[in-house]
């Protein structure tokens with residue numbers, strides 16, 4: 079047991095390589111595991127320990143006979159304590175597991191006193207948020223964050239398999255992509271009230287980015303198909319279950335592409351990621367099904383198997399006006415669709431994800447391409463049941479003169495954005511892209527209804543703990 083500390087294989091690796099075989103191979107019969115104790119039961123001459131190391135939802139049952147080295151620390155091996163165990167995998171006589179570990183020695187690593195906050199009973203998500211440093215040790219959050227990791231990897235696979243180039247766009251920026259004035263200012267000035275920018279770190283106003291799109295466009299207009307995947311920040315004071323001040327966005331940008339191609343890519347990506355979640359070779363989605371939404375798998379399979387819908391904004395407004403339902407917010411041509419409207423369209427009317435496109439130009443940002451009607455722009459929002467908007471995108475205005483006009487309509491300093499309009503001046507191309515909110519995707523595939531519970535350390539108005 080006193081061998082030098084080294085990295086122990088995780089239980090997930092163990093399950094993949096050992097526990098799924100019908101017979102344990104000779105060379106791996108004697109193994110070492112380490113983890114945190116979920117429960118312990120003592121019998122006369124031995125103890126049972128349910129051990130979990132967080133790499134998988136599955137616990138490994140340890141059987142420790144009273145004579146083995148390390149057994150004397152058994153009273154301290156309470157829920158939450160950490161331990162290293164050497165032992166042999168043997169077929170388990172108990173139900174619910176194929177193998178158990180017959181311990182040959184064990185070593186207490188860290189005790190967990192009586193005030194360990196995670197006890198066997200279930201805890202509310204609100205309480206667990208207040209102990210976000212211990213939250214990943216619970217079954218549901220462990221599952222949610224493992225799914226988060228796997229889907230992040232799947233995002234890269236989706237694009238890399240299609241020859242998209244991954245671009246790292248800056249977190250600190252001087253431009254406001256969405257033009258909605260929801261930016262966090264970045265400054266080294268002590269006196270935040272000073273309005274002059276001289277003396278500040280960058281010699282000009284700087285902010286945390288709300289989107290990597292504009293920088294992404296410059297790379298698409300050079301490398302053709304690109305994507306970004308990184309953190310974005312919005313100082314919008316909306317305390318909803320779907321908004322966070324810091325969230326991750328995936329933003330593909332495709333050169334030589336129009337709105338149709340953009341909508342196709344968005345749908346293909348959502349289907350890919352939903353299938354990925356469904357096909358995960360572990361029990362994490364089942365945990366979400368058990369604790370969050372009993373119909374989760376069925377819902378996701380329905381999404382994967384049926385075609386998404388597409389309607390124009392004008393058609394959507396007509397459907398909403400005629401639906402006979404009373405909404406909190408008014409519906410009329412020229413107004414933004416609210417989440418309750420989006421959810422009616424996708425949950426009650428189509429019962430399937432739906433892409434709404436061609437919005438009035440007045441309610442959309444400066445970079446969207448003006449349609450022939452002179453009234454609408456090539457915006458598209460992909461809406462999903464349970465959430466509403468999960469993707470927002472558009473074909474971009476590639477005509478130099480039209481873009482300059484948009485600058486002036488939106489009160490944008492053309493000089494400051496000349497780097498952006500230059501893309502239209504020199505070898506302009508039609509191009510399109512979108513942004514997928516990664517947390518909203520995770521809410522969709524896990525059924526978890528509060529965005530705070532799919533973010534390791536959520537930042538929302540008034541909350542920046544840990």
Ligand code: 4AD
Nearest residue numbers: 289291321322325329468469470471511512513515
């Ligand atoms: O619709 P949005 O604002 O679009 C853009 O930022 C474009 N520049 C994207 C592009 O075309 N490249 O945001 C895109 C998505 C939304 O559909 C939503 O899923 C998510 O980002 N999102 C948020 N997620 C969590 N918290 C917030 N405060 C969010 N704001 C937007």
Ligand code: MG
Nearest residue numbers: 459467469470
């Ligand atoms: Mg949007």
